Amino acid sequence: MKPLQGVRVLDMTTNISGPTLTMILADLGAEVIKVEKLSGDEARKMEPKYQEDGVYFLNINRQKKSVTLNMKEDSDRGNLMGLIKTADVFVENYRLGVAQKLGIDYEAVKKINPKLIYCSLSAYGQNGPKKKYPGYDAIMQAETGIMSITGSTDLARVPVSLIDQGSAMWGALGIVSAILQRHKTDEGSLVSTSLYETGVFWANYHLLSTKLTGENPEKLGSNHGAFAPYGAFQTADGAIMIGISNNKLFEKLCEVLQKHEWIEDGLYHTNEERVKNRLLLSKEIEQITMTEKSEALIQALEAGGVPVAQVKTMKDVLVDPQQIENKLIVRLPHIRDKEMYATRIPLTFSNCDITPTAPAPLLGEHNEELLGRDYVHDIK
Structure with missing residues (x-):
């Protein structure tokens, strides 16, 4: 019933x-x-x-x-x-x-x-x-x-x-x-x-943030105001979404991208610094992702424990085994x-x-x- x-x-x-x-x-x-x-x-x-x-x-x-x-x-x-x-x-x-x-x-x-x-x-x-x-x-x-x-x-x-x-x-x-x-x-x-x-x-999160800070949120496209790197990145054949919400995940991303120096870099050492330097960090990441195909990147990032997904079209979703x-x-x-x-x-x-x-x-x-x-x- x-x-x-x-x-x-x-x-x-x-x-x-x-x-x-x-x-x-x-x-x-x-x-x-x-x-x-x-x-x-x-x-x-x-x-x-x-x-x-x-x-x-x-x-x-x-x-x-x-x-x-x-x-x-x-x-x-x-x-x-x-x-x-x-x-x-x-x-x-x-x-x-x-x-x-x-x-x-x-x-x-x-x-x-x-x-x-x-x-x-x-x-x-x-x-x-x-x-x-x-x-x-x-x-x-x-x-x-x-x-x-x-x-x-x-x-x-x-x-x-x-x-x-x-x-x-x-x-x-x-x-x-x-x-x-x-x-x-x-x-x-x-x-x-x-x-x-x-x-x-x-809109609750954004409204409360504005009420407490007095500042309107900026338009960030696929990015997030509280975390970085957190957004869509172009690849050689499409785009992927990467979501890094803490230092541990950022370290895993650096390992996969073979950018170990970013972990100790003063510009990216903490999430606060990464948010401040979001544009520079995103540009550096995309310089790497643009040289690889989406499937290869996703496999490597998933294996490394990094939250990632292909930016899919409606046609992609229709044939997605998960769906x-x-x-x-x-x-x-x-x-x-x-x-x-x-x-x-x-x-x-x-x-x-x-x-x-x-x-x-x-x-x-x-x-x-x-x-x-x-x-x-x-x-x-």
Whole structure:
């Protein structure tokens, strides 16, 4: 039995953060009912597409059921209230105030289902001057300082949805915690998180450093402000990442590179000195790495106990034995008779298998099952 088997989740979310949250719950065994407008979640239209739907949508909406509702119709509002009565969890990611206008804010729905766990995943949180503003991952990278420390020179965003998906993780953790709390109190609760709060939390080390020193962190590319050498180095056929966080590891690096003199060199003798002289040290290391192929360097450094990795492309990761043997990318059936793939959540349990097995639903695919009507008519 999966951890959340028997839990029914009503998913009112769209785009990335909310659907990722409910994807986690679905993978953990919950029955997730995705409520979509008649034209569908906007993520269905995101590029690149596969078999008519966006790849992002197909990944983060796997194992869910889809129903279509028109919230302007009394009959559909009645259908939604019926679903709320049967749900254990309700998740929405509307702009603050929208759920209240629709009559499905926490205060309204708990009158229908007092034991309901209600999760609100907003952009900026429940308080503050921007609490009603919309938000997106890149906007929050800018708002929370992450963009100011990303890259080397020009402003850059982290090109994965770390804030959207991070918020999803916090929301899922909050919901699971609320379920455990409900077992003790027999009461529902409101759980809230936001993109902004997640971004501030991810930036915690840098924010606290700035608060204590009064200095903004510099942009270091692949390097680290606290350690050196710690960064990516070009090789004869690519690049490798080396991470040296203490003197012992630096000594091992010097042994492998046959630069024993660096160990006693006043410029590099301590981590503090190495950080001060990072650029010079990195240049000297790269003069060596540029003459060797990545594979040979990695073998030598690993044998010497130095933390190292190839800077891999997405194509590299797809064929990496480490990824394959951990079964991180799994094949799913597709409703249109085409194969589909998904990245599983990074959790395993000794007593159950939570590998996803069902694809994302077609728009309104489960209307007949859950609402007693044919989904085809709803999407004409």
